[in-house]
Amino acid sequence: MPEVFIDGKRYEYEGQPMLLQFILDQGLEVPFFCYHPSMSIPANCRQCMVKVGTPVKDRETGEFELDENGDRKIRWFPKPQTSCSTPLQDGMVVHTQETSEEIARAQKDNLEFILINHPLDCPICDQAGECPLQIQTYKYGPEGSRFEVKKVHKPKHVDLGPRVTLDAERCINCTRCVRFTEEISETNQLTIVDRGDSNYPTTAPGETFDDPYSMNTVDICPVGALTSTDFRFKARVWEMNQTPSIDITNGKGCNIDLWTRDNEVLRITPRQNEDVNDYWMPDAGRDAYKLFNENRVDRPSITLDENNQSNTSWNNAIETFAEVIEANDPSDITIVGSPHASVEENYVFNKFFNLLGVSNAKFTPHVIPGSGDGFLITDDQAPNTNGCRVINLDETDDGAIQSVVSDAKVVIILSDDLIGRDVLTSSDLESPYTISLATNISDTTKASDLVIPITCVAEHAASYVNVDGRIQRSYPAKETKYTNRRLNLEMSEGRLDRFGTNFDNWVSEENKVDCLPLWEFLNKLADRLGLEFEYNHSREIFTELSNSLDVLSNVSYDRMDEEKGVQLPIKQKEVKA
Amino acid sequence: MAELSFTQEELDEIERLKDKFPTAKAATLRVLWLAQNKYGHVKDEVQNLVAEALDVPKAHVHGVARFYTQYYKEEKGKFVLDVCTCLSCQLCGGYDILHHLEDELGIQAGETTDDGMFTVNEVECLGACGYAPMLQVTNGVYVNNLTKEKVDTLLENLKNGNMPEFESKAMPELEKRNQAASE
Numbered sequence: 001m002p003e004v005f006i007d008g009k010r011y012e013y014e015g016q017p018m019l020l021q022f023i024l025d026q027g028l029e030v031p032f033f034c035y036h037p038s039m040s041i042p043a044n045c046r047q048c049m050v051k052v053g054t055p056v057k058d059r060e061t062g063e064f065e066l067d068e069n070g071d072r073k074i075r076w077f078p079k080p081q082t083s084c085s086t087p088l089q090d091g092m093v094v095h096t097q098e099t100s101e102e103i104a105r106a107q108k109d110n111l112e113f114i115l116i117n118h119p120l121d122c123p124i125c126d127q128a129g130e131c132p133l134q135i136q137t138y139k140y141g142p143e144g145s146r147f148e149v150k151k152v153h154k155p156k157h158v159d160l161g162p163r164v165t166l167d168a169e170r171c172i173n174c175t176r177c178v179r180f181t182e183e184i185s186e187t188n189q190l191t192i193v194d195r196g197d198s199n200y201p202t203t204a205p206g207e208t209f210d211d212p213y214s215m216n217t218v219d220i221c222p223v224g225a226l227t228s229t230d231f232r233f234k235a236r237v238w239e240m241n242q243t244p245s246i247d248i249t250n251g252k253g254c255n256i257d258l259w260t261r262d263n264e265v266l267r268i269t270p271r272q273n274e275d276v277n278d279y280w281m282p283d284a285g286r287d288a289y290k291l292f293n294e295n296r297v298d299r300p301s302i303t304l305d306e307n308n309q310s311n312t313s314w315n316n317a318i319e320t321f322a323e324v325i326e327a328n329d330p331s332d333i334t335i336v337g338s339p340h341a342s343v344e345e346n347y348v349f350n351k352f353f354n355l356l357g358v359s360n361a362k363f364t365p366h367v368i369p370g371s372g373d374g375f376l377i378t379d380d381q382a383p384n385t386n387g388c389r390v391i392n393l394d395e396t397d398d399g400a401i402q403s404v405v406s407d408a409k410v411v412i413i414l415s416d417d418l419i420g421r422d423v424l425t426s427s428d429l430e431s432p433y434t435i436s437l438a439t440n441i442s443d444t445t446k447a448s449d450l451v452i453p454i455t456c457v458a459e460h461a462a463s464y465v466n467v468d469g470r471i472q473r474s475y476p477a478k479e480t481k482y483t484n485r486r487l488n489l490e491m492s493e494g495r496l497d498r499f500g501t502n503f504d505n506w507v508s509e510e511n512k513v514d515c516l517p518l519w520e521f522l523n524k525l526a527d528r529l530g531l532e533f534e535y536n537h538s539r540e541i542f543t544e545l546s547n548s549l550d551v552l553s554n555v556s557y558d559r560m561d562e563e564k565g566v567q568l569p570i571k572q573k574e575v576k577a
Numbered sequence: 578m579a580e581l582s583f584t585q586e587e588l589d590e591i592e593r594l595k596d597k598f599p600t601a602k603a604a605t606l607r608v609l610w611l612a613q614n615k616y617g618h619v620k621d622e623v624q625n626l627v628a629e630a631l632d633v634p635k636a637h638v639h640g641v642a643r644f645y646t647q648y649y650k651e652e653k654g655k656f657v658l659d660v661c662t663c664l665s666c667q668l669c670g671g672y673d674i675l676h677h678l679e680d681e682l683g684i685q686a687g688e689t690t691d692d693g694m695f696t697v698n699e700v701e702c703l704g705a706c707g708y709a710p711m712l713q714v715t716n717g718v719y720v721n722n723l724t725k726e727k728v729d730t731l732l733e734n735l736k737n738g739n740m741p742e743f744e745s746k747a748m749p750e751l752e753k754r755n756q757a758a759s760e
Contacts, residue, residue, distance in 0.1 A: 181636075191640030204628075204635035205621035 002090035007099045013088055020048050020083040023096065030096050031107060031136040033114075033222045034174035035084040038278055039183050045114070045174050047136070049080035049106050051095040064091075080106050097140060104140070111141040117152045117197050118223070119169050127224030129237040133172065152197045160202065161189075161209030163229050163283055164218060168200035171225035177201055177217035184280060185213040185375075201225070212377060215283045219269055230287075231267045235259075239506070241494030243477035244271055246464050247285040248340070248457050250372075251380030253466030254281040255564060258289070258458055258477040261496065263511040265289040265458055265478060273564045276470065282377050292478065297438050297445060297453035299514045309446070314516075314524075320450055322528045324410055324433055330357035334408035334432075336401065337361035337393045338416035339382035342462030343471070344541040345454070345518045346384070347391050349414050349437070352522045355531055361414075362394045364401050366421055378467050381421075383457075386570065387465035390551055398423040408432045414518070415454060417442035437518060453515035455480060460517045461490055461538050463560065465568065471555060472565035481514045581626045587611065591630050601631045605641050609648055618649040646700075647716050654689045654696035656735050659713040663702035669709040674723045675699055678712075681732060694736065708746060718743050 001012040006023060013022060021037060023030050034045035053076035056065045065073045074093050080103060083094075097104040115137065122128045154168035173192060178201055181190045189209050190201050203209050218228045240259040247254035247268075255271040268289050270281035300317035301309045312320075325333070335353045337346045350361040365385045372379040389395060396404075401423055405411050411432045418424045419442070426447040436448040439456040457464075459480050463473040476483065476491050485491045500507050516524075519535040526533035535541050539557055546552040555566050583591065594607045608631055612623050619627070619642050628638040642648045649657075660678060662671040675686060678697050682690050686699040705711045708721030712728075718741050720731055731741060747755075 188634030188636055191634075191636035193640050193643035195644050204639040205624070207635060 002088070004088050004090075004092045004094065006094045007096055016087055018084060019050065019052070019081075019086040019088055019092075019094065022088060023083060023094075028096070028098075030083055031111075031132075031140050032084060033132060033136075033172060034176060036176055036179075036220060036279075039176065039179045041085045042175060042179070043082040043085040045172065046082060046110050047107060047114070048083045049103060049110065050083045050086075050097075051100045051103050052077045052081045052083075052086060053093045054089055055091045055093070107140045108142050111137055112145070114172050115141070115145065116147050117169070118172060119151060121170075121224075125170065125224035126227045126232055127170075127221070131224065132222040154198065154200050158202070159208075159229065160226070161211070161214050164209055164214050165227050165229045165232060166201070167225055167227065168202075169225075170223045171200045172223055173199055173201075174222055175201075176220045176222065177226055180213075180217050180220060181211060184216070185211050187211045189214075190217070212282050212284070212373070213280060213375075215286055216270070216280045219279070228267065228286075235261050235266050239494070239496050240266060241477070241492055241497060243458075243475050243492050245457060245474040245477060246383060246472050247281060247288070248291075248383040248464070249285045249288045249381070250282070250376075251378040251382060251385060251467035252277065252376050253383055253464055253470065253472055253565075254285055254376060255472065256281060256285065258292075260458075260477050261494070262506055262508055263478040265292040275567070276466070276468075276472075276565065277376055280376060284377070291440055292456055292458040293511070295441050296456075296513045297441055297451055297515065300453060301451045303449045309451070317450065317452060318521075318524050318528050321435060321452070321525055324435070324450070325356060325529065328410050328433075331359070332409035333358045333412065334404050334410070335361045335412045336405075336414065336416065336418070337363040337388055338414045339363055339366055339380075339385040339388050340417075341415045341518075342384060342457070342460075342464055342474075342538075343387040343391060343545070344462045344538045345414065346388055346393060347545055348519045348522055348535060348541055350391070350393060352526065352531075352533055353412070355533060356529075360392070360394050362396045362401060362404060363388045363416075364396055364398050364418075364423055366416075380467050383466065384464045386467065386469055386568075387463070387471070390465055390549065390568065390570065391545065402428060405429070405432065410435070413437070413444060413448070415439050417444045419443035419447060437521070439515070452521060453513065454518045454521065455513075455515050459483070459513070459515070461557070463538075463542060463557075465570075469568045469570040470565045471552075471560065471568055473557060473560045479512050480516070481512045482516065581616070581622055583612075583615075583626070583630055587615065588630065595631065602633050602637060604631060605633060605638055609638070609642055613648060617655075618652050620650060620652070652689075655694050655715075657696045657698065657715045659698045659700040659703065659716075660686075661701070661703050661705070661709070661711055661713075662699050663706075665702075665706035666709040666711060670723075671710040674710050674712065674725070674728060677725050677728055678732075681729070695732075705746075707748070714741065720744075721746065 004011050004013055020030055020032060020035055030048050032048035034042060053074040056073040056075050058065055067073050095103060097107055156167050156169060158166040160166045178190045178192055181187050189203050189211055192199050192201050215228055218226045240261045243258045245256050245258045247256050254277040255273040257269050257271050258265050259267045268286045270277055270279055272279050299311045300314060302312045302320060303309050335358055337349060366382040367379050368381055369379050405424060405428050409432055412435045414437050419426055429447045434448040435450045436445045437452045437454050438445045439454060445451045457474045458477045460476055463471050465471045479485055485493055485497050496506055523534050542557060546555050551568055560566055591608055594604045595601050598604045608627050609619055612627050613619050616623050624638045624642050625635055628635040660675045662675060679685055682695050684690055684697060686697050689696040703713055705719055705721060710723045711719055711721045713719055720741050721744060
């Protein structure tokens with residue numbers, strides 16, 4: 001095994017790792033700005049310098065030459081090396097800032113150099129709190145500035161594109177964004193212009209930065225130079241709460257973090273998962289946070305006379321629902337599952353009505369051919385098409401859905417905007433009594449006679465199977481009217497949640513949606529109908545699923561958490577358009 | 578501005594340049610140079626033309642053009658006079674030469690005369706400190722050991738379309754060595 005000595009400790013390595021990545025993998029630390037594990041290595045920030053040497057060998061014998069103490073003689077490189085671009089060699093000796101005064105000084109001076117033209121606007125900068133430059137200046141930087149000349153001024157708050165704002169003065173020219181557009185999204189939209197201390201990234205003249213992945217540059221920007229136009233000045237990172245989740249805007253199931261404050265989702269950022277999305281996600285997925293906050297179905301509503309939906313009580317909704325079921329023969333009831341809802345929801349939805357004698361739920365994939373790009377945007381617009389297949393719902397095409405709906409007396413639709421995506425027209429839903437179980441107000445809920453609000457992906461724990469057959473789960477990120485962050489052990493608590501009281505001005509009841517998880521609503525309905533049916537948590541549902549289906553036999557929530565999702569042994573089927 | 582395009586000869590020349598380099602990207606500098614010789618500048622539309630001709634990203638060409646000051650991102654005069662005011666030239670009267678030129682042409686440094694003939698720039702060291710003060714004519718010939726009279730003659734010659742001759746200057750050290758070798 002080749003060996004390397006870092007700060008006096010011996011490590012063994014395999015393959016040909018770069019020094020910086022190896023140091024980081026050992027849990028040690030060397031500061032850096034421009035290095036990114038998924039992109040090329042330009043070594044242009046010069047921050048990760050370390051002292052490197054190799055042992056001297058006798059050319060004839062191949063033996064190590066020893067000094068008078070019997071230690072190996074080390075031939076040091078004449079200058080500090082950038083560890084990100086230094087490949088490990090057998091016997092290499094490395095001193096980082098931990099053990100070398102010289103290196104600590106070099107890094108400090110380099111930081112001073114980087115900070116020469118960097119404005120001191122941390123108090124108003126969006127990156128503050130998650131800024132590598134701030135953190136590393138605090139840890140390794142100079143105490144003050146010796147610079148008495150005016151800083152160079154560059155363009156500020158430039159709209160680089162529809163979703164990204166540039167503040168060129170804050171840029172430290174790490175070129176991460178330029179490399180991203182060259183290597184990852186391959187649109188080549190960004191470049192660095194001008195020279196020396198006046199250079200900054202921008203687009204070619206007349207072009208806008210409208211890359212479908214443009215906001216990833218905001219994530220990788222190590223300073224506040226590139227900020228999200230939408231999220232700017234909305235919240236500080238230390239006020240928010242980070243909850244892992246799954247992107248529900250397409251079939252790829254990018255791993256994401258939901259950032260919440262006072263039960264509002266304020267932004268969405270990608271979470272690293274090598275098997276799905278690496279560090280990236282499409283911009284469309286980041287806009288989905290609005291789905292969780294705005295336009296939600298809040299309290300059940302019922303259509304009493306023509307086209308007049310009005311809110312009603314839960315008791316009344318349950319009573320109405322039960323009466324409709326009792327008044328109709330099960331063969332006249334059609335239930336439509338949804339690739340937009342989770343595995344658990346589809347399963348309990350189907351099971352509940354099967355117990356009543358209704359035939360299996362249908363679902364139709366939500367596919368727009370040609371909208372995918374082979375990277376992280378898929379033709380499939382729904383997060384759980386494969387999940388519906390796994391639990392054996394009846395896959396039908398749009399036409400078949402239309403015909404069964406028009407034949408039925410009662411149609412029950414699970415969180416799928418069938419009218420909005422042109423599977424049905426509102427006239428199709430005029431004659432049958434339509435019940436929607438929905439998260440957001442849509443054309444379908446407007447055309448429904450009874451609307452039951454259910455929790456969305458940001459409010460419950462549930463699993464989704466992506467286009468590649470990988471099952472991953474979400475966590476509850478925001479409270480509903482009936483849940484509590486303190487009592488629900490699965491919910492994370494941010495600083496404000498932990499120390500806030502109901503009398504604080506950042507706490508409001510307004511952002512809590514009056515909705516129930518589907519299984520809890522069905523529990524209540526089962527009580528009223530005298531049905532043997534009770535699930536108190538999605539875990540129970542999933543345990544039952546994994547006990548009954550071979551495909552899910554070794555899968556559990558715990559395993560999904562540990563492995564960031566589990567690849568199921570299912571083939572990717574041609575998705576019918 | 579009329580639609581820009583390269584003639585067939587120029588396109589052949591670009592192909593020849595591309596063949597000299599392993600990648601098309603590497604030929605960017607040469608092709609920008611070619612375009613500047615044709616149009617006298619590489620404004621945005623010329624940069625885009627170069628990007629199309631080379632089939633490289635527009636942003637890349639823009640970044641390259643913006644990096645170098647010798648690519649003119651705006652229209653300049655027929656003759657661009659870059660007067661050095663770095664240390665050696667400054668000590669030997671570079672600023673006097675610059676101000677003399679400004680007075681003669683009635684413009685400030687960085688401006689172009691109304692007849693589009695001359696642009697005067699104040700520039701950093703051009704590496705001819707031994708013959709200070711000096712100026713450079715349109716990214717090309719150096720005019721060394723300037724005096725006000727020399728500048729006047731130069732302007733006169735340029736107005737008549739006579740470019741100054743290239744002067745070969747031997748280093749004094751080299752002269753001594755050559756002398757020593759011949760003895």
